[in-house]
Amino acid sequence: MIEVETSLNNESVQEETYLTASHRVDKRQFSEKEYNKFVKLKGVRDWSTLTWKDVGKPYEVTSFAKEKKDWERVNGKSLPVHTSWEMFNRSFHEWFxxxxxxxxxxxxxxxxxxxxxxxxxxxxxxxxxxxxxxxxNYVHRIQDGVWDPRGKRALFSGLDVVKPKILFLGAAEGYEAMQLSALYPGSEIVMVDYDSFCRDIRYREFPETYPFLGPNPSTGGLKTYYKGDFKTTYIVSDIRDLSFGREFDIVLSVGLLEHFPDDYKSEVIEWHRKFLKPNGYMVLTTPRAQLKSKVYYEVMADVMNHTYRELMTVEQMGLYLYENGVDILQHGYIKVHNGIIAKVR
Known part of the structure; x- marks a missing residue:
């Protein structure tokens, strides 16, 4: 059973919350103070004045999965990146x-x-x-830190798009693209991951009954969307092999940038830029550098750490983007993630 928090589409929303077989329904109305427990939209007023001396470097996670270490001991070489992601995806799904x-x-x-x-x-x-x-259980089922619908809706809101075309790089089960598509009805989603397991198992087995809250263009109220409501294409490919042009309104990645050392971060940012329409949006998240996240990745190393991984502050994440020709429109953090919305400068 997957427990999540969400809201449903009733014009007269009742004050209640209850558990279903696959998620938690939450129809309560929150004050601004209560809402701020879920998301902090914060402002670096001038990114041009921020320096690495100010923000420091990301926290590198150096505890690795036993599966990775055993493979390298037997084979006498570093675990290939593609294999590391195959190991991670299967391990993560097993726990999920x-x-x-x-x-x-x-x-x-x-x-x-x-x-x-x-x-x-x-x-x-x-x-x-x-x-x-x-x-x-605490991170996923109680805190809902993996999907965090309320927080991510806040981070992803306010884009000036109508029926956007969305490209999700490193899509895994595709959750955040579906969330964006609910916020901007009529979207077209293209998901990309180079591990077929993500398409064939993680996305395919995503619960059909999981609700996504979004606007209802017909009524001006709210509506509940489901996986089957979204127009989705899933491509198994290395991002570097994609043949798309500048044709997407939104290019999205979740937990991608932090898996690359500094020498490769500009290339990762370019993957987002190269597929964007003029004036399109880059939407990125990374895991937060905070004490409980550091503890989590240490204790859960066998589940999570098959490849290079950093934890960042939102300021560190934003500085990588700013220094690579990107203007940051909105930035903030939620329970366990940083989030940034940006445009090419």
Whole structure:
């Protein structure tokens, strides 16, 4: 079961929240103070005055998955990037669909069984599994930090587009492109990922009943959209091999920029720029550099860390973009992500 927070389309919204089989419905109306718990839209007033001395460099995560380290030990070379992403996608999806209550109960029983037998090594492993389950449950199911619909709707709002054509680079299950398409009805989505598992499993198994909140052009009110409402094409390809021209109103990436060392970041930014129509929007997010995120990626290393990874502040993220010819229109952070909307200078 996937628990998320969202809202539904009733013209007269009732004050209530309740759990369904696949998500949490949340019809409560929030004050500005309460809303600001979910998103912080903050302002660097003049990006031209910001320097790396001011913001420092991103935090590099150096704890890696055992799967990656075992592969490199056996093969005597660095894990290829494509293989690292295949490992990550399968590992992440395995955790995403876990029956957390059942597995938590089993891990607790394993701890007790091994402790009674004085199996110290097995007890330690069971305790580690138990800790990871609790942390995953908190981040994903309680905090809804992976999808975070309320926060991302705020970060993605306000674009001057009508029925935009959206390109999602490194799309995985495609969540954020669907969220954008709900905000801007009539969109056309092109998702790109170079691991077929993302298209064939992660996107295909995305719950058909998951609701996305957006405007209803027919009534001027709100409407609930679902996966089947979005016009979507999914391409399995290396981004560098795409043959599109400057034909997209929005080019989106989620958790892409931070996987590349500084020598390659300008190339990643160019991937966004090269497909944009004149006056089109670049929309990017990266994981936040904050203490709880650092703890998360350390504890969940076996699940998350198969390749190079950084955690950034929104100022660091924005400075990479600004220095590569991009003007930042909106920037902020939500529970675990930074977000930036920008245009080519």
């Amino acid at each position: 669909v876990k029956d957390v209550p059942a597995e938590t109960k089993e891990s607790r029983n394993r701890i007790v069984r091994n402790a009674l037998k004085l199996n110290i090594k097995e007890s330690a492993e069971a305790l580690g599994d138990h800790l990871r389950l609790h942390l995953w």
